[in-house]
Amino acid sequence: MTRKPVALMVFLFVLALVFADLSVSAALNPYKAPPALALGSGQAAGGAHCAAVPPL
Amino acid sequence: MTPTTDTAPVQRSAVLERGALIAVGLAVVMAVALAAGARFGALLLVGLGFGITLEGLRFGFAGPWRAMIVRREPAGLLAQLVSIGLVAVVAFPLLAANTSELTGAHAPVGVAMIGGAFVFGICMQLVLGCGSGTLINAGSGNPVGAVALPFFAIGSFAGAYHIDWWIGLGTAPVVAFSGTSGLAITLLGLAAVAGMAIWLAAPGAARIPRRLWLAAIFVALFAVGNLVISGQPWGVVYGLGLWAAKGAQALGADLSASAFWAAPTNVERLGQSILTDVTSLTNLGLIGGALLVSLWRGGLSAGLPRLPALAWGVTIVAGFLLGYSSRLAFGCNVGAFFSGVSTGSLHGWVWFVAAFAGSYWGVRMRPALGLEARA
Numbered sequence A: 001m002t003r004k005p006v007a008l009m010v011f012l013f014v015l016a017l018v019f020a021d022l023s024v025s026a027a028l029n030p031y032k033a034p035p036a037l038a039l040g041s042g043q044a045a046g047g048a049h050c051a052a053v054p055p056l
Numbered sequence B: 001m002t003p004t005t006d007t008a009p010v011q012r013s014a015v016l017e018r019g020a021l022i023a024v025g026l027a028v029v030m031a032v033a034l035a036a037g038a039r040f041g042a043l044l045l046v047g048l049g050f051g052i053t054l055e056g057l058r059f060g061f062a063g064p065w066r067a068m069i070v071r072r073e074p075a076g077l078l079a080q081l082v083s084i085g086l087v088a089v090v091a092f093p094l095l096a097a098n099t100s101e102l103t104g105a106h107a108p109v110g111v112a113m114i115g116g117a118f119v120f121g122i123c124m125q126l127v128l129g130c131g132s133g134t135l136i137n138a139g140s141g142n143p144v145g146a147v148a149l150p151f152f153a154i155g156s157f158a159g160a161y162h163i164d165w166w167i168g169l170g171t172a173p174v175v176a177f178s179g180t181s182g183l184a185i186t187l188l189g190l191a192a193v194a195g196m197a198i199w200l201a202a203p204g205a206a207r208i209p210r211r212l213w214l215a216a217i218f219v220a221l222f223a224v225g226n227l228v229i230s231g232q233p234w235g236v237v238y239g240l241g242l243w244a245a246k247g248a249q250a251l252g253a254d255l256s257a258s259a260f261w262a263a264p265t266n267v268e269r270l271g272q273s274i275l276t277d278v279t280s281l282t283n284l285g286l287i288g289g290a291l292l293v294s295l296w297r298g299g300l301s302a303g304l305p306r307l308p309a310l311a312w313g314v315t316i317v318a319g320f321l322l323g324y325s326s327r328l329a330f331g332c333n334v335g336a337f338f339s340g341v342s343t344g345s346l347h348g349w350v351w352f353v354a355a356f357a358g359s360y361w362g363v364r365m366r367p368a369l370g371l372e373a374r375a
Helices: A004-024 B003-036 B038-056 B062-071 B075-097 B111-126 B131-139 B143-161 B163-167 B179-200 B210-230 B237-250 B264-271 B278-297 B309-328 B333-342 B346-365
Strands: B108-110 B171-174
Touching (some): A004 B131, A004 B143, B003 B278, B038 B278, B062 B075, B062 B111, B062 B346, B111 B163, B111 B171, B111 B333, B131 B143, B131 B278, B143 B163, B163 B309, B210 B278, B237 B278
Antiparallel strands (some): B108 B171
16 A cells, blocks of 8 residues: 555545635635735734634 | 657646646635635635645655754755745834734733643654644545544634633733844844754754745745735634634534633634635645646655554544644744744744754654554
């Protein structure tokens, strides 16, 4: 057995993840998207990061 | 018949296949940009860049730390330090001048943070993959990475769910170096670690090969791109936990009792697509980039390791603990170590010391747990 079926399963897992997510999430809207670059946008960073501490 | 005549069609076929791979990658990026917005397409492209660099130039974290511990070969570790230093030189002035738009990977040092980094260090040696490494390994068809990945995500979700309890065990205020003095402290710290690694190195082993210089530069470029495009540093663990949290929510779980998942930022993320989440997009890019490189090289025809059942059980447990512990540690090798240190967070340095100590024990545990492949 080679790595090919493993990579295929991971690829299918990612595809399933994306499509399942799209089915339960708010619809994508490119016209309400933030500016292409955060730098210079005047908008605050989102804060959804590994180092973010939750409000306690 | 000349050799040229024999090989020409094969070469043409290889060129076509590789051209098709590039076209598919760019088409997916374009589709995300059109459907979700230019920023999100750009972040997927950055993620693909990370994936292609890490897999294509064999730049990683778990393997180089193992090489340092087992064979006293510091080249990979030195390349990490170079890359972090390059990012710091750009990130410190950017963060100082744009405090509202850009944020560093700043988190507090605490009891659970140190313990989490130590456990992460053990587990990253057990599965030979860290935060980025597990994604790269899965994308390149490595079965250990593929098995560990979903449990990593579940662990990250669970760790975030309980993080308020763990923080309560004892956590100091956030300490972040900033400005010119902060950059100087960070660069001196990186130089000190590099000097120690070179001093401990086996004779003739301290030279960084050309591919790792290139990788260090490319990773730094993509990390700065991540910061400029998204406003936050490169991370991995948040996205994985979000995938599992969205799955739990879709199955009917109520996450409102969790201080972490009930926080406004995370409630918003739970309602939006992962195609608009920074770390999810770069994570998907890491997997996709590794897959593209594997297809480019024909590397998917490599055989699988023969591991005993115990090793697969350990992989599942270690995968879960990688996710859980990295939430307590406020990041993995990427979000805490690479991005924490390069944006001035003291917790990045503490993470490095604790995780390296854990890695030492992880390396020693591997044979007893059946993780050294028989063939």
